[in-house]
Amino acid sequence: MRIGSNLGVAPRIVVLTGAGVSADSGHPTFRGSGGMWEDRRVEEVASPEAWAKEPGLVWRFYQERRQRLVESEPNEAHFALAELEKRLEAAGVGFCLVTQNVDNLHARAGSAPIHIHGELAVLRCEVCGEKSRDLEHLDPEVFVPCPECAHLAMRPDVVWFGEMPYRVEDVFRQVGNATVFLAAGTSGVVYPAAGLLQLAREGGAETFVNSLDEPENLTGEDEFVPGRAADVLPGLCERLAHLVGA
């Protein structure tokens, strides 16, 4: 237990996941090999400016990713986190899963994460604000009209570069109250998510980090557990459960 930690406070685990957790399900990560698409940087496609200028290109990019949701399965990392959540709930220990991933693999493994960067499976109308869960319309060449106001076209309900992540205050509060914090499969470079590890540390949480490469925001105070999330998380979740007495 860290000196100055929230000793005596009710145990509470918060987990932050990133693209590395879905890598073993066949979803490319952003940094590294998966960082380019049709010779363009992801930042050039995932932005409000790109949507305004080249909506057809942006739509194709996202329809490829939405199609991948239908074709991929959760892996052992997703299942381990869902199991941990169930176990902690049964033991009366608080838990919160926050994900930067826009896929639906946590949910399909049985978790209910906070999607701070939105969800590919949800479409949103920029005119009337309507949101609809849709994995039916996957044609890369066909836009989807809004079912409410008929505006063409709906956009994916994901947070683009320059846009505000969802539920930031809620997430900051959750992480500030954590006694144990795990960041898994994230490079620790995209803020505000990358700041959560430090926030947890400052709040006195014991901090764990799993990734293939050492993330940018890792310090000597964090326990780094290298390796593929699908291999590492089942054992690590077991350890975390023990740590909080569940």
Ligand code: OAD
């Ligand atoms: P990145 O692609 O930046 O980083 C992926 C991290 O996962 C790296 O540290 C890899 O070492 C690690 N990794 C790769 N394969 C792994 C595996 N099998 N097991 C464990 N770790 C593995 O992904 P994120 O940090 O999630 O934002 O990226 C953050 C945000 O950047 C994304 O949510 C996205 C992007 O811009 C938006 O779209 C707004």
